[in-house]
Amino acid sequence: xxxxxxxxxxxxxxxxxxxxxxxxxxxxxxxxxxxxxxxxxxxxxxxxxxxxxxxxxxxxxxxxxxxxxxxxxxxxxxxxxxxxxxxxxxxxxxxxxxxxxxxxxxxxxxxxxxxxxxxxxxxxxxxxxxxxxxxxxxxxxxxxxxxxxxxxxxxxxxxxxxxxxxxxxxxxxxxxxxxxxxxxxxxxxxxxxxxxxxxxxxxxxxxxxxxxxxxxxxxxxxxxxxxxxxxxxxxxxxxxxxxxxxxxxxxxxxxxxxxxxxxxxxxxxxxxxxxxxxxxxxxxxxxxxxxxxxxxxxxxxxxxxxxxxxxxxxxxxxxxxxxxxxxxxxxxxxxxxxxxxxxxxxxxxxxxxxxxxxxxxxxxxxxxxxxxxxxxxxxxxxxxxxxxxxxxxxxxxxxxxxxxxxxxxxxxxxxxxxxxxxxxx
Ligand SMILES: *Cc1c(COP(=O)(O)O)cnc(C)c1O
Numbered sequence: 355x356x357x358x359x360x361x362x363x364x365x366x367x368x369x370x371x372x373x374x375x376x377x378x379x380x381x382x383x384x385x386x387x388x389x390x391x392x393x394x395x396x397x398x399x400x401x402x403x404x405x406x407x408x409x410x411x412x413x414x415x416x417x418x419x420x421x422x423x424x425x426x427x428x429x430x431x432x433x434x435x436x437x438x439x440x441x442x443x444x445x446x447x448x449x450x451x452x453x454x455x456x457x458x459x460x461x462x463x464x465x466x467x468x469x470x471x472x473x474x475x476x477x478x479x480x481x482x483x484x485x486x487x488x489x490x491x492x493x494x495x496x497x498x499x500x501x502x503x504x505x506x507x508x509x510x511x512x513x514x515x516x517x518x519x520x521x522x523x524x525x526x527x528x529x530x531x532x533x534x535x536x537x538x539x540x541x542x543x544x545x546x547x548x549x550x551x552x553x554x555x556x557x558x559x560x561x562x563x564x565x566x567x568x569x570x571x572x573x574x575x576x577x578x579x580x581x582x583x584x585x586x587x588x589x590x591x592x593x594x595x596x597x598x599x600x601x602x603x604x605x606x607x608x609x610x611x612x613x614x615x616x617x618x619x620x621x622x623x624x625x626x627x628x629x630x631x632x633x634x635x636x637x638x639x640x641x642x643x644x645x646x647x648x649x650x651x652x653x654x655x656x657x658x659x660x661x662x663x664x665x666x667x668x669x670x671x672x673x674x675x676x677x678x679x680x681x682x683x684x685x686x687x688x689x690x691x692x693x694x695x696x697x698x699x700x701x702x703x704x705x706x707x708x709x710x711x712x713x714x715x716x717x718x719x720x721x722x723x724x725x726x727x728x729x730x731x732x733x734x735x736x737x738x739x740x741x742x743x744x745x746x747x748x749x750x751x752x753x754x755x756x757x758x759x760x761x762x763x764x765x766x767x768x769x770x771x772x773x774x775x776x777x778x779x
Contacts, residue, residue, distance in 0.1 A: 671704025
């Protein structure tokens with residue numbers, strides 16, 4: 355059930371009118387539903403109940419401390435991609451021993467920070483990274499637990515910018531090189547070979563490619579076992595998509611169904627060939643935890659009729675939500691309240707001085723200047739990708755909990771944007 359619904363003709367987040375939020379806090383503003391967030395996490399947690407499994411939220415999707423705190427309290431671990439993200443986990447009271455560290459370019463400082471907090475695992479993506487990690491851990495008198503991110507070469511059938519498991523991808527170790535890389539890792543004194551992982555892409559509506567990737571990981575675990583290298587966890591990465599409500603788009607696989615199929619395959623394999631040995635299963639969902647829990651609330655500044663197109667110029671822009679400009683992503687935009695205006699076809703654009711600054715194209719809308727619109731399913735890769743381009747302060751963020759609103763990040767002021775700069779004398 356969506357936590358965003360029209361009540362008396364006005365769109366609400368849970369029990370709070372978005373018109374009231376705009377009046378009190380201004381626009382553009384991200385508005386999240388706490389119930390939606392906890393519900394999404396529960397889909398994973400329920401499917402994992404009674405199993406040796408860990409859900410590590412991929413926090414690059416949305417890293418606000420309040421969101422991390424809510425998820426940490428539900429038992430979530432975190433998938434991080436930088437030292438900065440680890441500091442956010444710590445600031446939010448998350449447990450570093452449930453953190454896994456992904457990414458192709460981990461720096462020495464980031465490795466040190468993560469080792470000093472005894473994180474669960476480094477997801478290593480290359481041989482040079484393995485050597486760097488071995489050196490850093492050795493100098494600290496520690497051992498680094500690692501998993502190799504294997505590139506299973508499965509086509510996830512998603513946008514090329516968010517496909518990450520193909521042969522031409524910068525991510526991971528090639529499937530055919532994986533055994534050699536594991537052998538090299540096992541020979542390093544400060545490396546503890548713990549697991550295997552993959553992450554084949556994002557916004558996957560079908561779990562077939564993920565299950566194919568799972569089969570390939572299992573094949574490697576078996577081959578490693580034959581050589582006496584035993585793995586203790588298998589990490590499926592993230593990638594389950596959400597419903598962006600684009601006409602004709604297939605519905606995403608329900609999270610519970612996908613996890614059920616993963617566990618069924620793993621159970622069958624363990625019973626048949628793995629002698630029932632234990633293996634922890636890790637998931638790294640980002641979008642499917644936060645994507646549909648947030649909207650971007652924006653106000654119409656002007657209606658402009660160009661020679662070929664009608665433009666609806668709003669106060670949110672590509673600096674607030676980059677997905678359309680970056681991936682040509684289709685995002686649903688709807689009015690907060692019905693108005694008497696005549697319906698026309700609009701491109702919804704922001705005030706930024708770039709032709710790429712658009713949020714939605716060719717949408718039929720009945721709007722006039724001053725009206726409020728929302729962009730739905732803006733909770734993932736929205737605020738975390740926001741920039742200050744055009745010296746625009748980033749949007750405020752609010753979480754609604756029933757009838758209560760909490761400001762979880764206030765709007766940035768222009769003075770804050772140049773506070774770190776100085777003149778040369
Ligand atoms: C981005 C990312 C995720 C999360 O992907 P979603 O599609 O948002 O679920 C998980 N793991 C890694 C390594 C990532 O880079």
